[in-house]
Structures are given as C-alpha cells and as structure tokens.
Amino acid sequence: MEYFPAALETLVEQFARLPGIGSKSAQRLAFYVLSLSEEETQRFADAIVTAKRTVTLCPVCRNLTDGGLCPICSSAKRDPSVICVVADPRDVVAIERAREFSGRYHVLHGVISPMNHIGPDDLEIKSLLDRVAGGGVEEVIMATNPDTEGEATAMYLARLLRPFGVRVTRLAYGIPVGGHLEFADDATLMRALEGRRDI
Amino acid sequence: MEYFPAALETLVEQFARLPGIGSKSAQRLAFYVLSLSEEETQRFADAIVTAKRTVTLCPVCRNLTDGGLCPICSSAKRDPSVICVVADPRDVVAIERAREFSGRYHVLHGVISPMNHIGPDDLEIKSLLDRVAGGGVEEVIMATNPDTEGEATAMYLARLLRPFGVRVTRLAYGIPVGGHLEFADDATLMRALEGRRDI
Numbered sequence: 001m002e003y004f005p006a007a008l009e010t011l012v013e014q015f016a017r018l019p020g021i022g023s024k025s026a027q028r029l030a031f032y033v034l035s036l037s038e039e040e041t042q043r044f045a046d047a048i049v050t051a052k053r054t055v056t057l058c059p060v061c062r063n064l065t066d067g068g069l070c071p072i073c074s075s076a077k078r079d080p081s082v083i084c085v086v087a088d089p090r091d092v093v094a095i096e097r098a099r100e101f102s103g104r105y106h107v108l109h110g111v112i113s114p115m116n117h118i119g120p121d122d123l124e125i126k127s128l129l130d131r132v133a134g135g136g137v138e139e140v141i142m143a144t145n146p147d148t149e150g151e152a153t154a155m156y157l158a159r160l161l162r163p164f165g166v167r168v169t170r171l172a173y174g175i176p177v178g179g180h181l182e183f184a185d186d187a188t189l190m191r192a193l194e195g196r197r198d199i
Numbered sequence: 200m201e202y203f204p205a206a207l208e209t210l211v212e213q214f215a216r217l218p219g220i221g222s223k224s225a226q227r228l229a230f231y232v233l234s235l236s237e238e239e240t241q242r243f244a245d246a247i248v249t250a251k252r253t254v255t256l257c258p259v260c261r262n263l264t265d266g267g268l269c270p271i272c273s274s275a276k277r278d279p280s281v282i283c284v285v286a287d288p289r290d291v292v293a294i295e296r297a298r299e300f301s302g303r304y305h306v307l308h309g310v311i312s313p314m315n316h317i318g319p320d321d322l323e324i325k326s327l328l329d330r331v332a333g334g335g336v337e338e339v340i341m342a343t344n345p346d347t348e349g350e351a352t353a354m355y356l357a358r359l360l361r362p363f364g365v366r367v368t369r370l371a372y373g374i375p376v377g378g379h380l381e382f383a384d385d386a387t388l389m390r391a392l393e394g395r396r397d398i
Contacts, residue, residue, distance in 0.1 A: 003292040005265040011250040014243045018228050025219065027289065032218050033247055034254055034263075041251040044213045045244035048232055051210040052240040055233055064233070066204040090226065093202040 081138040111153040310352040
C-alpha cells in the first residue's frame with residue numbers, strides 16, 4: 001500500500017538523505033514544501049542547483065568562492081606573508097568573525113584520517129606547498145581542530161613545511177574565555193599551565 | 200564582510216527557513232549539497248518542484264494524491280459507509296499502518312484553533328458535510344488527536360453531523376499498548392477506567 005503520492009515519497013527520500021535528517025523530520029520538511037507557494041518552491045530548487053553550479057574553490061587558497069579569486073585572496077588589505085591553514089571553509093568564517101587575523105587562508109577540506117580513508121593526497125596539501133614554495137610566505141599558522149586528527153595533520157604539515165624555512169605556528173591552547181576551571185578537562189588544563197604567560 | 204559566496208548564502212537561507220532547521224543546521228545542509236554531484240543536486244531540486252506541482256488533494260476525501268481520486272477513494276475494497284475523520288494526511292498513514300480500518304477517510308487539514316486563527320471555514324468541513332449529505336454514509340469516526348483542539352473539533356463536527364442521522368464515534372482512550380500504569384497521566388487513567396470492558 002502506498003501511503004503518500006509518489007512525488008511526495010520521492011521528496012521525503014531526498015530530504016532523508018541529508019545529514020542529521022531522520023525519516024520523521026524528512027516527512028515534516030516535505031510537508032512544509034507542499035505548504036509553500038509554487039514560486040517559493042522554485043526559488044528553493046534554484047538555490048540548490050545554483051549553489052552547486054556556481055560555487056567553486058579559489059585557485060589560490062581553496063576556500064569556497066563564486067568563481068575566480070576569493071574576496072580574501074583578492075584583497076590588497078590582507079597580508080600575503082601569513083597563511084592560516086584550516087580544515088574547513090566554516091573555520092574561515094569562525095576566524096573572520098574574531099576580526100583579529102589579517103593574513104590569508106588555506107583550506108585543506110578535511111584532515112588526515114586513516115579511519116575514514118582520508119590520506120594527504122585527498123586534501124589540499126600540494127596546493128599549500130606550492131604556495132609556500134612560490135615565496136613571500138613568512139608564517140604558516142596551523143589552525144586545525146585540537147583533536148587527534150587535527151593535531152596529527154598539523155604535525156604532518158609542519159614537517160613538510162620545515163624545508164621551506166618558514167615559521168610554523170599553532171593556535172594557543174587553554175581555558176576558553178568565559179569557561180570554568182572546574183569544568184575544564186585535564187588535557188586542556190595541562191596545556192593552559194604549559195602555555196602560561198607573565199602578566 | 201561576506202563570509203560565503205552569495206549562492207551558498209542563499210542556499211543556507213533557504214534551508215534555514217525550513218521548520219526545525221537552525222542556522223547551524225542550515226549551513227551543514229548547504230555544505231552537504233555542495234558535496235553532491237551536479238546530477239544529484241538536480242534530482243533534489245526536481246523533487247521539490249515536482250512534489251509541489253503534482254501533489255493535489257483528492258476531490259472526495261481531501262487526502263494528498265498524485266491527481267484525480269486518491270487510491271483509497273478509488274478502491275472498491277474500501278467500505279464507503281464508514282468515514283474516518285483525521286486532521287492531517289500523516290494521520291491517514293498512521294491508521295493505515297495499523298491495518299485495521301477498511302473504510303474511507305476525510306482529511307480536515309488542521310483543527311479548529313482560535314489561538315492560531317483557524318476557524319471551521321479554514322478546514323475541509325464543508326466537503327465532509329457534503330459527502331455525508333450525499334448519502335451512503337453510516338458512521339463517521341472522529342480520529343482527531345485527543346488534545347484540547349482535537350477534542351473541540353470532534354465535538355463541533357459531531358454536532359454538525361447529528362441532523363444527518365449518522366452514527367458518530369470517537370477513537371477509544373486508554374493506556375497505550377506496552378505502556379506503564381505508573382507513567383500514565385491522571386486524565387488517561389480516568390478515561391481508561393471509564394472505558395473499561397468485560398473480559
């Protein structure tokens with residue numbers, strides 16, 4: 001017995017394929033689409049196709065862009081001698097939000113993860129080395145996540161970058177601002193003590 | 200400062216408009232779309248437009264259908280003398296899953312809810328009365344949810360249906376199968392006692 005019209009079932013299946021969307025949520029989303037106007041559904045569908053068609057990777061930093069050089073790589077205000085290496089385009093957004101960094105980025109699109117069969121060749125590592133080899137780079141900041149895979153990737157890249165004679169740094173570890181000492185885990189506390197500063 | 204390419208921002212906004220999808224989830228979904236092949240994104244977009252274009256309401260029971268009479272209304276196996284009134288097409292699915300009901304349905308597309316400015320004229324009530332007035336109906340089962348609005352809607356419809364001389368019934372209340380007495384709320388226990396049966 002088919003419970004829903006075929007076109008609705010198809011839409012539910014499409015939504016259910018999205019990450020974090022279960023079958024109940026997929027149903028809810030499909031019903032919501034039916035409640036939209038035909039114009040609105042067309043706009044939604046167009047947004048999907050257009051995003052996929054027009055969003056490309058910046059030829060220099062591999063961040064997402066509308067085509068051609070990304071706004072950061074093409075900005076004369078951004079210092080080309082400092083490259084901040086991140087795993088994901090969303091990390092660029094996070095760092096930009098802090099309004100502290102004025103250099104440029106390099107997006108790896110993942111971290112080395114043997115468990116998930118992601119090796120160095122699956123990441124934007126060659127493009128990073130080419131950039132550094134091109135000259136003009138003084139510092140590379142490793143801003144991968146402070147978890148096992150992020151650490152390993154940072155260490156791996158640091159070793160690859162050593163021959164180029166650039167300074168390779170890592171984001172500081174410590175207690176998050178606004179955090180509570182009693183809730184900090186042992187590893188974070190240890191790193192916070194190691195990295196203590198004079199005041 | 201624009202963080203994401205415009206086409207990606209547009210897609211994030213579209214996802215964020217969906218019910219239950221916050222801005223972080225919308226970002227996650229938009230990135231997932233970028234990871235799909237162009238063919239897959241086209242299929243997703245088509246599913247949205249096609250569902251909206253082809254799914255209509257059955258002219259008799261107002262349930263969702265691919266066009267024309269719905270499968271249940273057009274099935275000779277389904278008893279046309281019993282109509283089960285539900286608030287939502289998803290309730291039809293729930294009841295069909297129980298494989299117990301062999302009559303037909305009528306979908307109200309909501310319940311009377313003064314708080315949300317939904318009155319009787321916003322629901323498929325006239326089409327129900329026309330159906331019953333057309334003759335051949337012996338029983339109308341009120342299967343709206345057992346909450347305040349569902350109850351009120353059932354009571355309201357029961358009063359409207361009285362002049363037609365049909366039997367109007369309500370789903371039984373009680374302890375859910377597999378439920379625990381100790382976790383049942385007072386109202387449910389009271390209804391379960393009221394509705395007790397000889398064994």
